[in-house]
Amino acid sequence: MLELKDLHVEVEGEGIEILKGVNLKVKKGEIHAIMGPNGSGKSTLSKVVAGHPEYEVTKGDILFEGESILELDPDERAHKGVFLAFQYPVEVPGVTNNTLLRESYNTIAASMGREELDPLEFEDYIKDKLDLVQMDPEFLNRSVNTGFSGGEKKRNEIFQMAVLQPKLSLLDETDSGLDIDALKIVSNGINQLHGEDDAVVLITHYQRLLNYITPDYVHVMMGGKIVKSGEKELALELEEKGYDWLEDLATVNGEAK
Amino acid sequence: MAHPTKVEPSFLHRLAKHSPESENWAGIREQSLKDLNTTNFPHRKIEEWRFTDLKPFTRTDFVPLSEADTLPATDIEQYYIPESDRSRLVFINGTFQEKYSSIGGLGKGVTFGNLSDFADHDAVEEYLNKLVNYEEDVFVPFNGLMFEDGAFIHLEKGANAEAPIQVLNLYTDSKQAYIATPRMLVVAEEESDVTIIEDHIGLSENTYMTVPVCEVKAKQKAHIHHVRIQRDSRSALHVSRPIAYVEKNAEYHSYTITLGAKLSRNEPRVVQEDEEVDFTLDGLVLIDGDQIADTHSVMDHRFSHANSHQLHKVVVNGKAHSIFNGKIFVRRDAQKIDSFQENRNLLLSEDGLVNTKPQLEIFADDVLCSHGATIGQLDPEEVFYLQSRGMTEEKAKEVLTYAFALETIENMKVESVHQLLIDEVYRYTKANSVAKVTA
Numbered sequence: 001m002l003e004l005k006d007l008h009v010e011v012e013g014e015g016i017e018i019l020k021g022v023n024l025k026v027k028k029g030e031i032h033a034i035m036g037p038n039g040s041g042k043s044t045l046s047k048v049v050a051g052h053p054e055y056e057v058t059k060g061d062i063l064f065e066g067e068s069i070l071e072l073d074p075d076e077r078a079h080k081g082v083f084l085a086f087q088y089p090v091e092v093p094g095v096t097n098n099t100l101l102r103e104s105y106n107t108i109a110a111s112m113g114r115e116e117l118d119p120l121e122f123e124d125y126i127k128d129k130l131d132l133v134q135m136d137p138e139f140l141n142r143s144v145n146t147g148f149s150g151g152e153k154k155r156n157e158i159f160q161m162a163v164l165q166p167k168l169s170l171l172d173e174t175d176s177g178l179d180i181d182a183l184k185i186v187s188n189g190i191n192q193l194h195g196e197d198d199a200v201v202l203i204t205h206y207q208r209l210l211n212y213i214t215p216d217y218v219h220v221m222m223g224g225k226i227v228k229s230g231e232k233e234l235a236l237e238l239e240e241k242g243y244d245w246l247e248d249l250a251t252v253n254g255e256a257k
Numbered sequence: 258m259a260h261p262t263k264v265e266p267s268f269l270h271r272l273a274k275h276s277p278e279s280e281n282w283a284g285i286r287e288q289s290l291k292d293l294n295t296t297n298f299p300h301r302k303i304e305e306w307r308f309t310d311l312k313p314f315t316r317t318d319f320v321p322l323s324e325a326d327t328l329p330a331t332d333i334e335q336y337y338i339p340e341s342d343r344s345r346l347v348f349i350n351g352t353f354q355e356k357y358s359s360i361g362g363l364g365k366g367v368t369f370g371n372l373s374d375f376a377d378h379d380a381v382e383e384y385l386n387k388l389v390n391y392e393e394d395v396f397v398p399f400n401g402l403m404f405e406d407g408a409f410i411h412l413e414k415g416a417n418a419e420a421p422i423q424v425l426n427l428y429t430d431s432k433q434a435y436i437a438t439p440r441m442l443v444v445a446e447e448e449s450d451v452t453i454i455e456d457h458i459g460l461s462e463n464t465y466m467t468v469p470v471c472e473v474k475a476k477q478k479a480h481i482h483h484v485r486i487q488r489d490s491r492s493a494l495h496v497s498r499p500i501a502y503v504e505k506n507a508e509y510h511s512y513t514i515t516l517g518a519k520l521s522r523n524e525p526r527v528v529q530e531d532e533e534v535d536f537t538l539d540g541l542v543l544i545d546g547d548q549i550a551d552t553h554s555v556m557d558h559r560f561s562h563a564n565s566h567q568l569h570k571v572v573v574n575g576k577a578h579s580i581f582n583g584k585i586f587v588r589r590d591a592q593k594i595d596s597f598q599e600n601r602n603l604l605l606s607e608d609g610l611v612n613t614k615p616q617l618e619i620f621a622d623d624v625l626c627s628h629g630a631t632i633g634q635l636d637p638e639e640v641f642y643l644q645s646r647g648m649t650e651e652k653a654k655e656v657l658t659y660a661f662a663l664e665t666i667e668n669m670k671v672e673s674v675h676q677l678l679i680d681e682v683y684r685y686t687k688a689n690s691v692a693k694v695t696a
Binding site: 050051075083090103104143 | 638
């Protein structure tokens with residue numbers, strides 16, 4: 001579904017390379033976890049795939065369902081089924097959750113050839129999505145993320161994921177700032193949403209989230225590269241040993257695994 | 258008033274020679290003539306006019322309204338608000354239109370109509386031209402020399418206007434540039450309550466100048482909600498002087514929406530006359546192209562215990578230019594004042610310009626005055642967020658601009674006006690959503 005080929009990325013106009021040749025393959029039905037210390041480039045990776053204009057791909061390619069999406073705007077990528085749950089969801093006063101979601105749902109539905117929903121149909125459609133993340137229906141009438149607590153914002157992101165049904169979900173530090181109950185709700189939501197036909201990439205600093213969501217693969221990013229990949233046991237190893245023992249790998253000028 | 262040593266006659270001084278004689282307003286004419294003849298037309302060397310150049314208009318060949326071939330107004334019903342079907346005053350180029358107006362009444366104690374029909378009314382004799390107080394000003398005396406009709410709104414003690422009163426000022430097309438001088442007096446006696454929707458609409462794209470003068474008196478425990486919408490022609494000059502006096506326990510809340518005119522200069526003032534008052538002086542400015550919108554406001558706290566609120570929001574696109582100077586005076590004995598002022602500017606284009614100057618002059622020591630001014634562009638992070646949810650870049654910018662502007666119109670009590678303003682904001686943001694976002 002997603003393939004990153006030797007991806008090099010700079011901050012637009014600043015010439016500082018943040019991703020230094022990332023290779024990654026994510027197949028349908030898989031969950032991948034990307035872990036790494038702060039500043040390793042893992043958040044950048046998710047933003048670049050979603051098409052953030054601040055970053056410039058200087059080399060390599062991003063393939064989504066076999067086609068390069070490098071030239072596509074963020075909305076066009078969303079239309080193809082790419083979804084990014086933000087580490088810091090943005091507040092949009094004056095626009096209700098309901099308005100944003102219906103607008104989003106229908107634009108994406110139209111481009112994917114799904115049926116668009118009128119306000120009443122949409123109301124029915126999102127009812128059980130609310131239950132999934134245990135959100136009060138009152139949330140729908142509130143301005144997007146405005147005055148939400150950190151945990152509410154994160155739950156709102158997963159709620160959006162539930163409504164929009166993306167093919168590829170990039171979840172950027174969705175676990176940060178959540179207490180244990182909220183973490184359980186969010187993880188449970190992600191587990192229920194994930195199926196045979198979609199893929200999930202979890203960006204996380206801590207292993208904690210992986211107690212609730214079992215990844216098929218774990219990758220460690222350091223210094224703008226994936227320095228080690230393994231299965232779920234790797235996460236436990238990282239929990240135990242930290243990242244220091246991998247530092248040598250990050251500095252070796254070879255092909256990362 | 259300090260008299261300048263020598264007064265240079267301007268086009269206004271020349272046009273004022275065509276002042277129509279008035280039996281009703283003879284005293285005002287006399288006073289106005291004296292004031293005008295001792296005051297110079299403003300220019301950019303005066304601090305208060307530093308950023309606003311009136312030259313394009315001083316070079317315009319204005320004629321007196323009586324000599325302009327103005328075209329008739331058509332389809333004006335579209336501007337009526339349904340809530341005011343029994344309480345509407347219509348003026349065309351400043352002249353009262355009985356056939357379009359609806360003065361059927363709002364019940365006991367609520368009087369409204371054409372000022373010139375109420376020249377003998379106690380409130381008119383007591384307050385007309387007495388409340389208006391602008392230093393070194395040519396525009397108020399000019400209005401005083403030219404007006405005959407005007408809106409008069411009076412509420413007796415305890416009267417409650419059950420519907421909003423709409424004051425509709427329409428400006429018609431004309432080959433010649435003319436000057437209109439709308440006038441308004443609102444007197445709300447003790448414990449009365451009224452909502453006023455004042456609308457200025459240019460029916461075409463012609464050049465004209467309008468100089469509305471509005472005097473408001475809110476007596477003890479009176480409540481006045483005053484919405485002012487400026488939708489003048491994009492070639493027009495709009496210079497307005499609305500001033501409100503607020504007595505003990507009274508409230509005056511005003512919301513000015515600036516959308517039209519090539520150049521507008523709005524100088525709202527609120528004067529506190531006793532303790533325990535509450536007032537609002539909010540504004541929303543949406544401009545583009547080569548528009549200039551200038552707001553010079555004064556909130557004058559003269560006694561203790563006042564709550565005042567001023568949120569002035571501005572969206573600038575194209576080569577438009579916004580100027581804001583918000584003066585807050587807190588006099589020496591005015592303790593326990595809670596005053597809030599914020600000017601937020603959203604700049605959508607690289608060529609747009611914003612000048613902002615909060616000006617606090619506080620002589621009391623136990624006051625809470627918060628103020629702030631920001632000038633910013635759309636946040637690229639916010640645009641990206643909405644894009645990642647499937648909105649196009651244009652749509653995302655439109656939504657964010659809309660959201661920015663919306664805050665100031667949330668407090669509209671009259672539903673149709675609320676909807677009208679939402680539509681206006683939407684129309685503006687849609688027309689301007691192609692603006693470039695710079696990171």
